[in-house]
Amino acid sequence: MPRAAARLLTLRRVWRAVGGRLAESASVVLALASLVFVALRVLPGDPARLVLGDAAGAADLARVRATLHLDEPLLAQYGRFLRGLSRFDLGDSLRRPGTSAMARVTEALAPTAELALVAVAIGALSGVVVAVAASGPWLSPRARSWTDRGLIVAAASPLVAFAPVLTWLLAVRVRLVPLPGDPDAGASGLLFASGLLAIPLAAHVGRIARAALTDVARAPFLMVAVAKGAGPGRVWIVHALPAVVGPIVTVVATQLGALLGGAVVLERMFERWGLGTLILEAYATRDLPVLEGAVVAAGLLFVGAQALGEAVHVAVDPRAREGR
Amino acid sequence: MTRARWLDLAPLLLVIAASAAGVLLAGAPAARLDPARAWCAPSSTRLLGCGEAGVDLLAVVSYAALRAIALAVTVSLLSFVVGTPLGVAAALARGRFERVVERGCDLVQAFPTFMLALAVLSAVRTPSRLHIGAVFALTSWAPFARLALAQTRVLRGAAFVEAAVALGRGRVGVLVRHVMPNVLGVVAVQLGSTGAAIVVSEAALAFVGLGPRDGVSLGGVLDQGVAAMLRAPHVLVIGAAAVFATSTAMLAAGRALAPEVR
Numbered sequence: 001m002p003r004a005a006a007r008l009l010t011l012r013r014v015w016r017a018v019g020g021r022l023a024e025s026a027s028v029v030l031a032l033a034s035l036v037f038v039a040l041r042v043l044p045g046d047p048a049r050l051v052l053g054d055a056a057g058a059a060d061l062a063r064v065r066a067t068l069h070l071d072e073p074l075l076a077q078y079g080r081f082l083r084g085l086s087r088f089d090l091g092d093s094l095r096r097p098g099t100s101a102m103a104r105v106t107e108a109l110a111p112t113a114e115l116a117l118v119a120v121a122i123g124a125l126s127g128v129v130v131a132v133a134a135s136g137p138w139l140s141p142r143a144r145s146w147t148d149r150g151l152i153v154a155a156a157s158p159l160v161a162f163a164p165v166l167t168w169l170l171a172v173r174v175r176l177v178p179l180p181g182d183p184d185a186g187a188s189g190l191l192f193a194s195g196l197l198a199i200p201l202a203a204h205v206g207r208i209a210r211a212a213l214t215d216v217a218r219a220p221f222l223m224v225a226v227a228k229g230a231g232p233g234r235v236w237i238v239h240a241l242p243a244v245v246g247p248i249v250t251v252v253a254t255q256l257g258a259l260l261g262g263a264v265v266l267e268r269m270f271e272r273w274g275l276g277t278l279i280l281e282a283y284a285t286r287d288l289p290v291l292e293g294a295v296v297a298a299g300l301l302f303v304g305a306q307a308l309g310e311a312v313h314v315a316v317d318p319r320a321r322e323g324r
Numbered sequence: 325m326t327r328a329r330w331l332d333l334a335p336l337l338l339v340i341a342a343s344a345a346g347v348l349l350a351g352a353p354a355a356r357l358d359p360a361r362a363w364c365a366p367s368s369t370r371l372l373g374c375g376e377a378g379v380d381l382l383a384v385v386s387y388a389a390l391r392a393i394a395l396a397v398t399v400s401l402l403s404f405v406v407g408t409p410l411g412v413a414a415a416l417a418r419g420r421f422e423r424v425v426e427r428g429c430d431l432v433q434a435f436p437t438f439m440l441a442l443a444v445l446s447a448v449r450t451p452s453r454l455h456i457g458a459v460f461a462l463t464s465w466a467p468f469a470r471l472a473l474a475q476t477r478v479l480r481g482a483a484f485v486e487a488a489v490a491l492g493r494g495r496v497g498v499l500v501r502h503v504m505p506n507v508l509g510v511v512a513v514q515l516g517s518t519g520a521a522i523v524v525s526e527a528a529l530a531f532v533g534l535g536p537r538d539g540v541s542l543g544g545v546l547d548q549g550v551a552a553m554l555r556a557p558h559v560l561v562i563g564a565a566a567v568f569a570t571s572t573a574m575l576a577a578g579r580a581l582a583p584e585v586r
Contacts, residue, residue, distance in 0.1 A: 031431055032440065035462075039444040050449065156575060158524040160531050160543065161567035164550050164560050172553055179553075254433075261438025261528065268532045269550055279439070280532055283446045295443040302436050 014314075021310065025303035032299040036292055037081050041074065051094060051286045067094070068288060085296065090289045101289035104278065105297045112274035113301060115194055115263055116256075120305070123198030124252055127205025128241070134206075135213040136236045148210065154203035159262045163196045164269060193266050200262070201255050208251040212244035219243070242316050249313040253306045260298055275301070332580035335573035339389060346386030356380065363556035373558050375548045379539075381559065385566045388542045392526055392570055395453060396519040399460045403518060406461075407468025408511050412503065414469070415476035425469060432466040441529060450537045456526060464518050471511045479503050509582065516578010520571040527567045542567045 040047055048064040049056065065071045068091075069080055084090045090101045133139060134147045170176045170192070177192040216222060217240070225239045264276030271277075275298055282291040349371065357377045366373040372381040414425035441459045445451045479485055479502075488498050523542075529535060530543025542563060549560030 028431060028435070032435060035440060036443040039447045047447075050447075156520075156572055158527070158567055158571050160524060160528040160546060161564040161571075164546055164553070165564045167550075168553050168557055168560055172557070257436035257438070260436045261525075264438060264442070264532060265528050276532075279442055283442060284533070286446070288446075291443060291446055295439055298436055298439045302439075 021307055025307055028303050029296060029299045033081075033085055033292070033296045034078075036295050037078060040288060040292070041070070041077065047286075047288060051288065064094075067091070081292075090293045093287055093290050095285050095287045095290075101287075101293045104290055105275070105293040108273065108275045108278040108294065109297050109301065111272060112260075112263055112267070112276065112298075115190065115197065115266070115272070115274065116259055116301070116305070118190060118194035119197035119201065119259060119263075120252060120256075122194055123201030124205050124248065126198065127202040128209055128248065130202070130206045131209035131213055132236050132241065134210055135217065135240075136232050138232070148207075151203050151206045151210070154199060155207055157200065157203075159196070159200055159258075160265050162199070163262075163266060166196060167192075167269070189270065189272070193270055193272065197259060197262050197266055201252065201259060204251050204255055205248055208247050209244055212247045213240055216240045216243050245316045246313055249309040253309050256302055256305055260302060329580045332576050334576075335569075336393075336577040339569055339573045340393060343386040343389040343393075346382050347390070350380050350383035350386065352380060352383055356383075363552055363559070365556070365558060372562055373556070375545065375556075375559050376552070381545065381562055384540055384545060385542070385562060387540050388545065389566055389570050391453065391540065392523045392542055393574070395457055395460075395526060396522040396574055399457050399464060399522050400515045400518040402461055403464040403468050404511065404515055407465035407470075408472045408507065410465070411469035411472025411474075411511075412476045412499075412507055415473045415480060416499070416503075422473070426473060429466045429470040429473070432463050433470065435463055437463050438525060438528065441525065442532075442534065445529070445534050451529075451534055453536060456529065456534075456536075460522050460525065464522070467514050467518065468511055471514055472507050475507045475510045476503060479506055512581040513578055515581060516575050519574035519578065523571045523574055524567065542570065 047068065048061045048070060051064050051068075052060055062071075069077055072080070081090075088102050093099050093101045093104055096104070130147060130151070134144050139147065167177075171179045178189050213236070221243075222235060222239055225235050230239070263274065264279065266272070267274045267276035268280060275294055279291065279294045279298075281287070282294060357379060358374065359377050361370065361374045362377055364370060364374040370380055370382065372385065375381050375384065410425060411429075414422045440463065441456075444459050444462070445455060448455050485498060485502050488502050493501070526541065527543035527546065530539075530541035531547050532543075533547075535541040535544050545559065545563035546567065549557075549563045552559055
């Protein structure tokens with residue numbers, strides 16, 4: 001086959017894959033948004049009364065119902081909600097009239113995305129480093145089995161339990177990191193929070209990468225590399241590592257939901273501004289447009305990061321490009 | 325039951341026994357306040373010390389652990405009962421139904437569950453245990469259906485199932501005698517991880533402020549502990565240890581249900 005034609009074919013395959021992936025991501029966001037919509041409107045309880053409290057007068061209730069379009073039929077409301085979603089406009093924040101809900105959400109998105117991305121970077125990197133170190137010839141069998149056990153324990157530890165204890169140890173006892181809620185925490189605060197968030201991720205990545213590397217260790221292409229005289233560093237990092245990127249990306253993708261949940265917990269604990277803080281604030285004040293917008297934004301962040309992971313996989317592992 | 329299985333169940337039984345003992349020892353309802361003793365350290369009258377406004381931590385942690393275990397066991401059994409038949413039915417029906425269930429599981433498993441819980445719980449004024457359980461049940465059936473589907477797909481082509489059909493067993497007979505027993509063991513393992521996840525999620529929800537009104541939750545204890553990190557670090561350590569013990573005990577108990585490798 002001429003080169004140009006082959007390239008065109010590959011390109012078409014990539015486009016089809018991208019299109020399918022986009023449709024899948026969109027359906028996750030749509031389903032999440034619809035669930036939130038349904039929960040807020042169909043569950044027993046009057047949203048207008050939730051917003052205003054029990055003491056509200058009839059006129060105020062009617063006003064809030066009109067602002068939120070709660071007086072329309074449910075299907076019309078849903079149509080309006082979806083139209084608004086496609087234009088990134090869910091109306092004004094109830095608690096800050098004049099500010100659009102989406103503006104508040106975008107403002108909160110950046111710090112959370114920052115926290116999550118730094119955590120993914122730290123977690124994936126340290127998980128891979130541990131897995132490669134434990135798979136290569138560098139560790140004694142004893143150290144290797146202890147590493148594996150450590151990974152299992154770390155993967156099973158709930159963030160909500162160990163994060164406060166580690167913070168207490170490192171911030172109060174050792175004074176190594178800033179205290180929670182310290183406004184001057186800056187970069188070290190971000191690094192510490194991301195580091196905490198990265199621990200479970202690193203453990204999961206480490207376990208999967210370790211298992212995948214053990215599989216790859218018997219592969220013929222690795223033996224060829226050894227036979228050609230490559231040193232252990234080259235064998236494991238240049239030859240073996242790209243072959244296990246697929247499982248690593250998959251495990252990062254499956255851990256993203258937990259990571260976002262963990263980000264909410266940590267934002268609350270460190271009093272960091274972000275999507276989690278905004279959701280909790282919107283929850284406490286029943287700012288429904290902001291709440292809907294924030295959850296949809298969290299969903300977008302989630303599917304966006306998943307798609308990014310797949311792109312990394314395709315870029316690094318040639319087998320994924322060939323559509324196998 | 326073999327000895328190893330009892331060992332896997334032991335941590336959960338231990339946590340339950342310790343919590344029950346704690347409830348008896350404390351002897352008072354968990355929400356009783358005693359402001360004079362606020363944040364007091366562990367002593368002979370208050371074995372685990374006190375928390376905010378002088379609540380007896382022993383009582384709070386014991387009640388909260390028991391309730392968390394009850395919630396986790398209920399929701400995971402419910403998900404098991406709903407998800408397993410769904411997955412088996414989908415694999416046996418094949419065709420469109422199978423694809424729809426598979427995609428549905430993918431969709432639900434791809435959700436950021438914690439965000440979903442936050443959003444759905446905002447529809448109620450103060451989340452009760454029932455609400456929290458319902459929110460978890462919304463997504464926790466999917467792994468069960470997924471596992472059952474995958475396992476049934478393997479079994480439907482298995483030689484012994486074909487043999488049973490060839491010998492003239494009816495559909496129901498094949499399902500009950502040959503498919504189900506081989507599906508249940510594999511799926512049951514998921515009970516442990518779902519249970520542990522529910523214990524942790526419940527604590528996390530209470531930690532960020534979506535707990536039960538009376539504050540009797542492991543996450544509530546952790547929240548108090550973070551607030552009083554400088555004054556009374558024992559609250560934090562006790563809360564974290566309780567969450568860790570309860571969730572890992574659930575995880576270990578799941579292993580006791582694993583099918584025997586013969």
